[in-house]
Amino acid sequence: MLKVSSNVLKRTYLSGTVRSFSITSTVLAKKPAASKPVKKKVTFDPKKFQQPQQKVKKSGMTHLEFHDAVKEMNFDKLAMDLTPFELSELTSAVVSNESGGQVTAFSSESAAILKTLGSFKKYQHHELFSKPVSMVTHNTALLNEQFVEKLADASSRTNRVCLVGERGAGKSTLLAQAQALALDKYEGDVILLHIDAAENITDGSSDYIYNSKNKTYHQPMFTKRWIYKLRNSNEAVFKKLKLSRDISFQNKRVDHQLKKDENTLYDFLQLNVDFGKFQPTHAFSFFIEELVHHSKSVPVLLSVDNANAVLDFPVTKYRHHDFTPVHLNELEIGDFLLKVAGGEISFEKGGVLLSKTGLVGDHQKTLSTALGLVEYDPYAKKQFFDLDIANTLLAHGGVKPFTVSNLTKDETRTLLNFWRESGVVYVKDYVTKESLKPETEAEKKAPKPEFDSEAQFENLVNSYYTVSTGNPHYLLKASAISY
Amino acid sequence: MGVHVFGKSIKHNSLVRIGLAKAIFGIGYQTAERICAKVGIYPQMRMNQLSEPQIMDLNKEISDLLVEGHLKQKINNDIRMKRDIGSYSGFRHAQGLPVRGQGTRNNAATAGKLNKLERFRV
Numbered sequence A: 001m002l003k004v005s006s007n008v009l010k011r012t013y014l015s016g017t018v019r020s021f022s023i024t025s026t027v028l029a030k031k032p033a034a035s036k037p038v039k040k041k042v043t044f045d046p047k048k049f050q051q052p053q054q055k056v057k058k059s060g061m062t063h064l065e066f067h068d069a070v071k072e073m074n075f076d077k078l079a080m081d082l083t084p085f086e087l088s089e090l091t092s093a094v095v096s097n098e099s100g101g102q103v104t105a106f107s108s109e110s111a112a113i114l115k116t117l118g119s120f121k122k123y124q125h126h127e128l129f130s131k132p133v134s135m136v137t138h139n140t141a142l143l144n145e146q147f148v149e150k151l152a153d154a155s156s157r158t159n160r161v162c163l164v165g166e167r168g169a170g171k172s173t174l175l176a177q178a179q180a181l182a183l184d185k186y187e188g189d190v191i192l193l194h195i196d197a198a199e200n201i202t203d204g205s206s207d208y209i210y211n212s213k214n215k216t217y218h219q220p221m222f223t224k225r226w227i228y229k230l231r232n233s234n235e236a237v238f239k240k241l242k243l244s245r246d247i248s249f250q251n252k253r254v255d256h257q258l259k260k261d262e263n264t265l266y267d268f269l270q271l272n273v274d275f276g277k278f279q280p281t282h283a284f285s286f287f288i289e290e291l292v293h294h295s296k297s298v299p300v301l302l303s304v305d306n307a308n309a310v311l312d313f314p315v316t317k318y319r320h321h322d323f324t325p326v327h328l329n330e331l332e333i334g335d336f337l338l339k340v341a342g343g344e345i346s347f348e349k350g351g352v353l354l355s356k357t358g359l360v361g362d363h364q365k366t367l368s369t370a371l372g373l374v375e376y377d378p379y380a381k382k383q384f385f386d387l388d389i390a391n392t393l394l395a396h397g398g399v400k401p402f403t404v405s406n407l408t409k410d411e412t413r414t415l416l417n418f419w420r421e422s423g424v425v426y427v428k429d430y431v432t433k434e435s436l437k438p439e440t441e442a443e444k445k446a447p448k449p450e451f452d453s454e455a456q457f458e459n460l461v462n463s464y465y466t467v468s469t470g471n472p473h474y475l476l477k478a479s480a481i482s483y
Numbered sequence B: 001m002g003v004h005v006f007g008k009s010i011k012h013n014s015l016v017r018i019g020l021a022k023a024i025f026g027i028g029y030q031t032a033e034r035i036c037a038k039v040g041i042y043p044q045m046r047m048n049q050l051s052e053p054q055i056m057d058l059n060k061e062i063s064d065l066l067v068e069g070h071l072k073q074k075i076n077n078d079i080r081m082k083r084d085i086g087s088y089s090g091f092r093h094a095q096g097l098p099v100r101g102q103g104t105r106n107n108a109a110t111a112g113k114l115n116k117l118e119r120f121r122v
Helices: A002-015 A066-072 A092-096 A108-117 A136-148 A171-185 A222-233 A265-271 A282-293 A332-342 A364-371 A387-397 A409-421 A443-444 A451-468 A472-479 B016-023 B029-039 B052-063 B068-084 B088-095 B110-112
Strands: A104-106 A135-136 A161-163 A191-195 A210-213 A216-218 A247-251 A254-258 A301-303 A316-321 A325-327 A350-354 A399-404 B003-006 B008-011
Touching: A002 A332, A092 A171, A104 A210, A104 A332, A108 A171, A108 A222, A135 A171, A135 A409, A135 A472, A135 B052, A136 A161, A136 A171, A136 A399, A161 A171, A171 A191, A171 A301, A191 A222, A191 A282, A216 A332, A222 A265, A222 A282, A222 A332, A247 A265, A254 A265, A265 A282, A301 B003, A316 B029, A332 A387, A350 A387, A364 A387, A409 A451, A409 A472, A451 A472, B003 B016, B003 B052, B008 B016, B016 B029, B029 B052, B029 B110, B068 B088
Parallel strands: A161 A350, A161 A399, A191 A301, A301 A350
Antiparallel strands: A104 A135, A210 A216, A247 A254, A316 A325, B003 B008
């Protein structure tokens, strides 16, 4: 056995030098692989990998589009501080003494509330100033007299106004002013229900579910967001209002039973999450009933911006199961709007303030006809005129139009002067071809005519007023905006 | 990231009605909107917002339609039938020429690509 093994070994040795005659597996077998050295366990030593701290690079870019980015990038922090101007706050007293326009600031309380409600809109260029400002004009005084003063005396059925006017005339600004004036007049004891962009109701951006009991579609996502805004902005008032009847509901598998005259409307809005549930609920109708009940003591102001986006275009993007389009009055919120705007639901103290927008097509005639601005055309096509909605708006005395007119020349001068002082508009000499040429020695020595800033400012006022015809949007565009 | 509907991966951030129309052969924008309305999907909903039951509902609705391979098979069969019965359009299909009376002096390239007896490989 030993002999054999030595032969094999000899053959193995030879196989490396000369060709072997044998092809046995033993001879052809590869050498066993050398045992690998055992790797040491590598541990992470943070000291070795520690790099000198570098400044984190921020791109400064935003995913938003230009106009949205202008609003969202906090340019108001770079604007001039308005404290030295000592702007008076927007109050009823200021409005009643208005003559020739006065630039006012929103009080910090009302500014916070209006910001939550979404009353400051992105195309109003609030980023030009360190805090929201607005100018009290003849329109403000008139609306205050015709609408805001009546909030505590009249029911919302008899106090319905729609702001109309050309694009950029200041309808949304006037809406915000009316809200601020209401807050000032009733010292915060007013419920503000504000929809900042009514088209969000019908544009198909919220989920929807049919409630067979009241035969309307709930929009949980929209309703939840709206209620959240209302709850935060009206917190102080809602905490004062006790519930008029008991209600029980479930939240996160916990049963809540809110008692009449014990719990407040704020408790209900905070604890109840049924507004956002994807199932038919009666939470919204309960909320509205409570508002109607409490409107005896607290005025309710329903304001809807871009109202013509839904009243003129009542066919929504939503579809029934059979693919027929859903009408505005088949949506829970749309139905509520129509009922309040038509006077079917009436707040004992309060008002309805609608506002048109110039950003949607003006060929629809529903709202204009209901306001009496256009004569009723019995042959109008259904796609341009909805008779039911027009009749709804005309019911109970109808909605009154309020034409927002452009600024007068005095108001234009006041506004431009404020813009000049706050660094938005620069008053400088006209640049001509002659003035761009390099000066000769003689010209340098010659006495130069003194630049009259005030005269130049008056020239600018005349020029911008002519260009814009007193329209604030075009005035700002002509004087300050370079895009 | 894709969301899988009817065995197709659809881009997660596309609108449901657009994603269905783009991904599934036999479903256009109109059909996609009809399916969404039937299932109760709101118009601006995106693919990544779909819940599992909604995806199952979509699958069920789509499976009731003639789409994808079955539709392609039907189109192939229709062309084959036209050829088999000896119709003029079947003849033109077989030749790869325009079927609906168009001229052939110029611009018959698309017909050359599409008009075959077996238009789709199933």
